Structures are given as C-alpha cells and as structure tokens.
Amino acid sequence: MSQSRKESRLPCDAKLAELGPPRGARVSKFAIGDEYFVFSYPSAVATFPSTLTPAEQAVAGRIVEGASFREIGKERGTSERTIANQVKAIYRKLGVRSRLELAAFALRLSRAFETTDA
Numbered sequence: 001m002s003q004s005r006k007e008s009r010l011p012c013d014a015k016l017a018e019l020g021p022p023r024g025a026r027v028s029k030f031a032i033g034d035e036y037f038v039f040s041y042p043s044a045v046a047t048f049p050s051t052l053t054p055a056e057q058a059v060a061g062r063i064v065e066g067a068s069f070r071e072i073g074k075e076r077g078t079s080e081r082t083i084a085n086q087v088k089a090i091y092r093k094l095g096v097r098s099r100l101e102l103a104a105f106a107l108r109l110s111r112a113f114e115t116t117d118a
Contacts, residue, residue: 090102
C-alpha cells in the first residue's frame with residue numbers, strides 16, 4: 001500500500017469522526033488489509049393496520065423483508081398455499097397488488113411513525 005493512499009484516507013477518517021454517521025445509522029470500522037467503514041441502518045418495522053389479523057401482520061412483515069412463500073410457510077408451520085391465501089387477503093385489505101406495493105405501503109407507515117414519534 002502506498003503512503004499517499006493511506007494519507008488520502010486519513011482526512012476521511014477525521015471528517016467522519018467530526019461529522020459522525022448519518023442520522024439513524026450505526027458505523028463500524030473494519031481493518032482487514034484496507035480500512036472500511038460500514039454504515040448500517042435498522043430495518044424499518046412497519047406496524048400494519050389492525051384490519052389485518054396477527055397472522056397476516058406477521059406474514060406481511062416477512063413478505064416486506066423478501067421472504068418467499070415457502071420460507072414463510074416453513075417458519076410458520078403451514079403450507080405455501082395457506083401463505084398465498086393470506087397474502088391475497090393482505091393485498092385486498094390494504095389495497096395493494098404486489099410485493100413492491102406492499103413494501104411501499106410499509107415504508108410510508110414507518111415514515112409516518114418517524115414523523116409522529118419525533
């Protein structure tokens with residue numbers, strides 16, 4: 001590693017220490033050969049409306065996290081078909097048509113929660 005490369009990172013280290021991580025982020029510094037900063041954000045946990053049953057709320061949360069019907073069914077001890085039926089009911093109750101729309105719905109909920117919580 002050249003000295004100039006190391007020197008170019010030092011101001012970044014100082015600047016990061018001065019500014020701190022972005023709002024809501026945690027920062028970790030790793031040195032494995034080169035130095036890396038890892039910013040991590042807690043995943044937004046949406047509290048879905050009470051119009052969903054507790055089981056539907058749990059399934060909706062896992063769908064937003066990207067889990068497959070098979071994964072959710074295995075975790076919940078039920079069939080993929082049951083999960084598919086629950087997802088259909090979730091979509092109908094929330095007025096969404098896809099995983100993407102469900103994720104956007106959850107994001108809007110979490111942002112609304114952040115603004116009312118602050």
